[in-house]
Amino acid sequence: MCVSLRGGERIYVNGAVLRVDRKVTLELINDVAFLLEGQVMQVADARTPLRQLYFVVQLLLMSPHDIDEAKAVYREQHCALVAITENQEILRGLEAVEDLVEAKRYYEALRKLRALFEIEQSILNGLMMLDETA
Incomplete structure (x- = not known):
């Protein structure tokens, strides 16, 4: 699954909070629990x-x-x-x-x-x- 994020946006993955500094697309290869910042x-x-x-x-x-x-x-x-x-x-x-x-x-x-x-x-x-x- 691919997730696109804007600069400064956060994503919560398996309990960890990640923030990106620029536009990026993350490919989540295995089964992970995630939540986008806008859904929090x-x-x-x-x-x-x-x-x-x-x-x-x-x-x-x-x-x-x-x-x-x-x-x-x-x-x-x-x-x-x-x-x-x-x-x-x-x-x-x-x-x-x-x-x-x-x-x-x-x-x-x-x-x-x-x-x-x-x-x-x-x-x-x-x-x-x-x-x-x-």
């Missing part, structure tokens, strides 16, 4: 339940040598989300995320979670509209 969620951006779960899965990917605590937090948040979620598409997505996390396919789990953000936002917007009319 900051703590301040983890404001919704799915974004918080994304942040925890991100920790699993970025810190592969210290995942026990993050895995426990993931389990707690995932179970809580499944328990309170009524939207079937989000529930199916959370089931897929669980399968991917169990298989240690964290990058794909993050992609699946990002795909659910729009649905979550629609639900949250609808709840805010209900609060405003009450």
Whole structure:
């Protein structure tokens, strides 16, 4: 797999942070866990339940040598989300995320979670509209 980076951009590979000083293309020859800088969620951006779960899965990917605590937090948040979620598409997505996390396919789990953000936002917007009319 080839990954192109701009000068100054970072990539997180198997827990290591790499920053390039010029435009470069990296060829990842073996199976590695990586995350591009633009895909990294900051703590301040983890404001919704799915974004918080994304942040925890991100920790699993970025810190592969210290995942026990993050895995426990993931389990707690995932179970809580499944328990309170009524939207079937989000529930199916959370089931897929669980399968991917169990298989240690964290990058794909993050992609699946990002795909659910729009649905979550629609639900949250609808709840805010209900609060405003009450």
